[in-house]
Each structure stands twice: as structure tokens, then as C-alpha cells.
Amino acid sequence: MTHSKPTVDYSLYLVTGRALLPAGKDYYESLEESLQGGVTLVQIREKTAETGEFLEIACRSKEICRKHNVPILINDRIDIALAMGADGVHIGQTDMPIAVARSLLPPSAVIGVTCNTPEHVRQAVEDGADYVGVGPAWTTQTKKNLNAIVGIRGLGMMLRELDGTQVKAVAIGGIKSTNALHCLHGSVSTTGHALDGLAVVSDIVASPEPKLAAEKLAFIVRAFKSGPPSSSSLPDARYTAEWIKEQVASLVPAVRKHGPLVHQITNTVVANQSANATLALGASPIMASAPEEMEDLSRAIGGLLINFGTIQNLDGMLAAGTWANINLKPVVFDPVGVGATRYRQTSADALLNTWQATVIKGNAGELAAIAKSTEVRSRGVDSVGQGFEDPIAFVSQLARKERCVIVLTGVQDYISDGNTVIRCSNGHKLLGDITGSGCMVGTSVATFCAAASLEAAESQTAAVAHDALLVKGDMLVAAVAGVLALTVASEFAAARQDVLGSGTFLPALIDELGALTPEKMVKAANIEVFSLQPAQRKDEM
Template identity: 40%
Template sequence: MSKPAVDYSLYLVTDTGLNHPSRTLVQSVEDSILGGVTLVQLREKELDTEAFIALAREVQVVTRKHNVPLLINDNIEVALAIDAEGAHVGQDDVSCVEARRLLGPNKILGISTGTPEEAKKALADGADYIGIGTCFMTQTKSPKRTLGPIGVRTILEVIPADAPLKTVVIGGIKHDNTRRVIAHSAGSNGRILDGIAVVTGIVGAVDAKLASEQLLSEFKAGFDMASQRLQGKVAPAASVEEVLKSFPRLLTTLREKSPLTHHISNYVAMNDTANATLALGGSPIMAPSASEAEDLSKVVSSVVLNIGTLTESFVECMLEAGKHANAQAKPVVLDPVGAGATTLRAATTRRILNAMHVDIIKGNAGEISTIAGIIGCQSESIAMRGVDSIGSGFTDPSAVVRAVAKRENCVVAMTGVVDYVSDGVRTVAIENGHPYQGRITGSGCMIASSIASFAAISPKDHFAAAVAGILALNLAGEHAGARDDVRGPGTFRAAFIDEIANLNPEQLLTEAKVRTVAL
């Protein structure tokens, strides 16, 4: 008998203890298959061998009726007793090599992996697939650490593109995060996850069939997004020249619509970011409570996540706000204030990037350097002192922002004496601005708020929003610095807010010092 063909798209892993009380486990399996489950693993850690075999035979009647392969978790004896299509083992179970010897060459064999080294060993040892995890926190396990899409991608990238080893992700996979996990974990080597492995999201659901349908739909959507991005099959972007011409219209639209932006910001700059948003023509709501993030996501037009004030309640609010903004397709702007200054700030930045899709990242050279390291982009390391970068910056800043943007599938805006913005394809340098902007607290935070306001009315081109958001405040800085009543940073602060409000839309076109940076 030859090895069965396997579709790993939607992989159900059972758990009697989490099964919904309205039905038996066997009913859950059948309902899930009717909803689109393509592979079933029977995982029952608490049953003795005799009871495990009895349950496995019941489940097998259903899986064979629907021609869906059945695998047995961590019990080769049970797999052989019922002639299952294969088995799955963990790192602490029987070795992959021994499992293959016992099962023979024509059975499906999978193994759990949590590191690149384990993935490479699984390939060498003859596994058919690996279960990569734990991706997120889950009810079934208490992992020492979670991988998130960034960690999953790191593992995918050590598997050669032409290797026969298949990959599924497991751990906290739900219908509201599946698409993002699949799209964002795709490796630079062209590898995309072959499927998702789900426990609670199916067996614990009130309607296992509906839950399976939703999960499969989200997996396919994420796979298509990843495929199109890796193959370069994305809608052609407007040229930089076309983007520049759109700026007067964007500012006019912003002032007409006054989009509401949800700020989770730091206490130091909160008042300044609110005033800058109002002066620009937007509408801020400063709401650092996780309990209202879902309700706000339905009425706001964009979200700013600023990690300047690092308390657990702020972080939890950011995670909730970002998750719900993603669900509502509202743009998320991350300002990783001081990301490289402490271990906590770097870890929080990683946590946010793993938990949601960030549409625009805005930071200084030190912060972008930290993010490059988190996501596995090679770049120079830029030191930080508190929330400020120190040193001369990157040798080639445009290459760094382009690489980070391309890897994270987002827009990256790096501020400094010259600002750089890239979406991975288009890259520009912005040479407007005034030195006093760097001598007042919160000027960078205000730029993040400005970007978020423009992103709210430019949903199809976040690159344009980021460039416009920086340019608008830099022009206001130039105008404020040139005023006769400005004597230093203190008087500049008040004049700066005034000049943001006084900006003429046409000035964004006529006074812009924006140049395209060629690849």
C-alpha cells in the first residue's frame, strides 16, 4: 500500500477534555470534516492503550467514510493496531527515526518542532511534515515561549524551497489570526505554510462545521496573500511623482473628514500628540484601556501604538487595539519608542509585531535597527541612549528601510536629519524640517500621529500617508522656525502647533524636498 496523498490545509487535533459538551468527540470529528478539515490527529494523553484503540476505531470509521487521513499522536502501538494512515510524535516522544522504522515507509509521519535546528533534523530524519509551534498561547500547552509569525518564518527559512517536507503551524490558531499568520510567516525562500493545526478553535466551538469552514477560508486567503506577495503579483503602486501630486488633496480631505484616531500613547507626549492631531485637522481619542478597544475599533479610522510608556495595562491595550483594528481593516501605526534601549522595550516591540499586522512602522535609526534584528534583517546595529539614537546612523539608510518594509510587508518611516520612507518598492528621502523639532519632547510622536491621520484617509496607499504625514509636520517646523517670535525650543513648540494648523495644502507640493532613492 502506497503512502496516501495528504492535504494539510486544515488539520484537526483532537482533545476530549476541550470538546464541546453538546456533542461527542466522534461527532466533532465528523462535523469538522464536513466543514473542510483535511487531516485528523487523534491526541488523547489520558487514555490507556485499550481505551485509546477503542476510540481510534470509532473515529476511523468517520475519517475513512470521508477519505480523510487519520494520524495517532504519540502512540505507535495504537497507530499500528488500527492501521492508521500515520502518526505524530513530539520532541520528547519516540524519535522520528525509530517511529519511521516501526511505521514503515508508507505511513505519514509528523514531528513537533520549535526551532530551526529541530526542523532541519526532522527533514534529515525522514519526517513527512513538521508541526511548527507553539505560535501563540493556547489552552492545551504552557510553552516556555511562543514563536509568533516571526519565529515561524525563521523556521520556514531553513527548509529548502524544493524540500518535500510539509509544514503546519499550531498553537492558538483561530479564525481571526489565521490569515495574518499565514501571510506574515512566509519565508524569503518562497516557503509558505502548508496548513494550520487547530484544537480548541474546532472541537471547543459550538458549531464545529462552521468553525472549520471559517478557518479554511482564512487559511486560503492568507495563502493567496503570501503567494501574491512572494511572486510580486501585487497591484501596481502609484509612482512617487503621482504620490507627491496627491498631497494637497490628501490634506484637504483630512480636514474635511477629520478622521478619528485611537491613540495609545505615552504620558510625556500625550497632550502634544492630541494637539498636533487637532491642528492638522484630525480628531484624537486618547484611550489606554483594553476593555474599550473593541468598541473603539468600530468607530475610529486608524490606531497609533506608542510604547513610550511601558506598563502592562498599556501593552494589553495595544494588543487589543491592534487585533481589533486588523479585524476592522483599520490602519495600525507603530511608534516603537526606545525599542533598543532596554530588553523590555525590544521584547514588547517583538510581541506587538507578532500579535498583529502593523501597516506603518515609524521610528528613528536605533528603533529601526532593533526591529531589523527582531525580524531577521541583517543591518548595522545603531546604539540608543534612552529614546534617542546615537552615532552617525546607517551607512545606507534607504537600503535598511526598504529591507524591513519588504520583509514585514508594510511601510517603514525612519526619522532623522533626513527622513526615509519605503514600502519595499518605492523609497524616498525627505529633506524638509527644522533642527528645533529634535529639541522638543514628543516631536517624533507627533509625526506618528500625523501619519495615522493621513493613513485614515489613504487606505489604499500607506506609503503616501507616511510621506505626507512626515512632510506636513516638517514643513510646519520650517515655518515655525522662521518666525520672528520664535526664540528657542520653548517658543518653537507653540509656534509649531500654530503652523501645523496654518499649513496650506498647496505647500505640500510646492515646498516639498522629497527625492526618490533608486534601488
């Protein structure tokens, strides 16, 4: 008689840890409540218990899991799994080889393995694992001597190894309700391979209300799975030059209607220009960097700009983006001069692994540093050389890799969501003669993203399925609007008779930002649209 493997829903995978239970909370009571809250798979992990105690805990846990029709796995201990009739085991890189475990367990047993590198995943697939636990995504209190933190962006590289296989994947390491959506969204590979679930320990086990904790996490996973997780979907057929111009034009009065509060942690050199540009467009700036303010501010703002031209409070940047994600506010990241120092590079990685950017905006040198590309170098905040040989391919690849809209600024600006690339050919050379023109582009993009998000929320629609940039609204169009607002205004400013050079150009530019109208935007905007079919995409980045 053959036994088929149990059907496993990996969505919310609870790994037990009795040492984390809050005072007065019984382990079995906590497990029962967790299952009531939506846990779909349980792994019993007991690293210090004696064999007899481990077996008793496993047997009683199995009784509770069976009441809820939830499979139960045992961490590492094949003997315990066999003795109590578990549905399978989870083993680490230094534990028993998969082949040996498979030979000892029933054919129906589910076997999972911890993987910390793409090579680990590749080997697990070859060895016949049913699922892999990839990570660690973040630091965690539940394990000592962890491998190096993989980060959210590193998970996507491992998920690519599962293309064309039936092997499932869950993220492990430091996952909780405040970072779960970023983990699910940001880890989708450039080929569209998404996680099957999240493995959680302390956020449920350490909670005095494990049912509520599990319900919150289960809701996040269900919401993500109900949308299109693929980053390789076809481009939106509506994206024509004329349609985009109309949408951009409609956002000009939308900014003034909503008057969004735009939170800016920005370069101290340009704070004044950025604030004035925000006001001219019809929004309100607030400059704050203390981590203690971020939770409260995130509820009031329409959008967030993080520009680390002068990095002074990295903790504030980390907290601001995290809380903006939690409250579904667009986050624009302007990694000014990121290629100049190792500290800037590691800081950018820390930020992008902590929160999900809605838009990343930068010049060729800055975006090359984000992409870890050597095609373009930077000197301070400036790019060096001729730029990218194929900027259309570059921005689309980076957009898919980072799971956001990319804005590449230069003589011509390229904006992409990974499926569509829009080239904007506006602007005046005087922009290069004033300090902070690029930073003001970031301000403008954040302002229009805030307005687009508020407009979509008001109409109760998300304009396009940019599978959860964690905000409502068409952020590709909003980014284009932000770029065009600054570049079109620069053309009108430079044409004024009172502008004699860079000294008179800056105040004129602020004036013209305030004088923008939908008609001016439509008439002046010079854009081209490139819709990329799957065969045109290169994902080697």
C-alpha cells in the same frame, strides 16, 4: 504494488482533544461538524486513553473522516496507526525518530514532526519528514511543559529552512480565529516562504458550534492563500517621485473629508501636542488605554497609534492592537526609547508577536533595537553615533522581516515596504528643539493611514497588493504622507516672522499643519524613490 502518498491539504489541520469538549457535546458529533465546516486534515491525539480505547476512537474517527475524503493521522502511536490504517503519524521531538517510524509504516504514510527551532526544522528535512509543525506560536492550554514560545516572528526564521524543499509547514500552539490572520501574515519569511496551514485544537474542539468555528478559520486561510504571500515580490512600477507626490497630495483633503477617529495610546509627555496635531490635520483624537474599552473602540476608529514612550498599560496596548487587526484598522507602532531598558525590549517583542503592525516608525536607535542590530546604539529616546551605513538596505530588510512598512526618521527620513524605499529630505532643525516632534510624526502617520484605509474602503479597492497588511489602502504612500505633512509644515512654520525660537515654533507648527494644502505638499516635498530588485536585497538580518 506501490502506494503513493495521499494528497494532503494542510490548510485547516484539526488536532483532537476530547478533554476540551463543551458540556454535553459528543466527540464524534463534534468531529463530523468540524469536517463539515472545512477541516482538511485530522490528527487524533489521545495522551491518556488506554490502547483499546484509543484504537476504537481512531477507527470510528477514520470512518467519519473518510466520508469527507479527509486524511487522518495519529499522534505518536505507530501501533495504533498500523492497526487502524491511518494515513500517517505526527511525532514530537522526544518521540520515536523519523527513520524508525518510516521503517515501520507503509511507504505511503505521511510523517510530520513538531519543531521548536530552526535546527529542528533542518533536521526534520534531512530525516525525510513530509511536514513540520512549527511553534508554539502562542501559549496554549493543550500541552504541559511546552518549549519556550517562538512567537509569530520566530516562525518566519524556521520557515526559511524549508526554502528549496517540498516539506510543508503548519503553525501550532494557541491558534484561533482572532489571531489566525496575524499568524499567517506575520510569519512569512524574508524569502517569501509562507505557512501551508494552521493546526488548531481548542478554538474548534471547545466550541459548542464546531462547524461555525471551522468555517471562520477556513475562510481566513483561504483568503490569505488567495493573495500573494510573498514578501519578495517586485516593487510597484507606479512608484515614481511624481506619482507619489500626487498620491500624497490627494490624501490631504481625504483626511478632512473622512475626519477619522484616531485612537492613540501615547506618551503622556506629548499627549496634548499629539491631540492638537491630529485636530489640525482634520482628524479627531481619542486617548484611551483601558483594555476593557478596546473591542468597542476598534469598531469606531479609523486607525490606531501605539506609542510606548511612557509604558503604563501594556495590557491595553496588547488588546488595542489585537482588536484593530480583527477589525482591519491600520496599526502604527512607535517604540519610543525601546533600546533603553530590557523591559521596553521585551514589551515590544510581546506587542509585535501579538498583533500585526501596519507601520513601525522610529529613529535609528529605536529601529536598531527592534531589529536586534548593534550598528546603532541609543541613549534614552535618542540615537547615538552616525546612524546606519546603508539605511536603504536596513529599512528594506526590516520591512520584509516585520512584514510591514518601516519609517526611519532622522535628518533624512527613509520609508520602505521591503520592495521600495522612499527618501524624504524635508524638515527644519527646530523640530529637534521641541519635545515630541518625533511622536507627532507617529500621530501624523496614523492619521494618514486611517484616511488612506477609509478612502480605499469607500472605493472598494485596495490600492496595491501589500499582501494583507491587514488593511485596505496603500500604506507605504500613507506613511510617506504622514512624514511629509509634519516635516513640510515645519519648514513653513520656521519661515514665519513670528517664530523666534522653539517656544514660538510649536504653536506655529500646529497652525501650519492646519494650513497644509495639496499644492503646498507637491511643491515642497523633496523625495527620491529607490526600487529594489531581488539581487539588491540582503536578508541576513
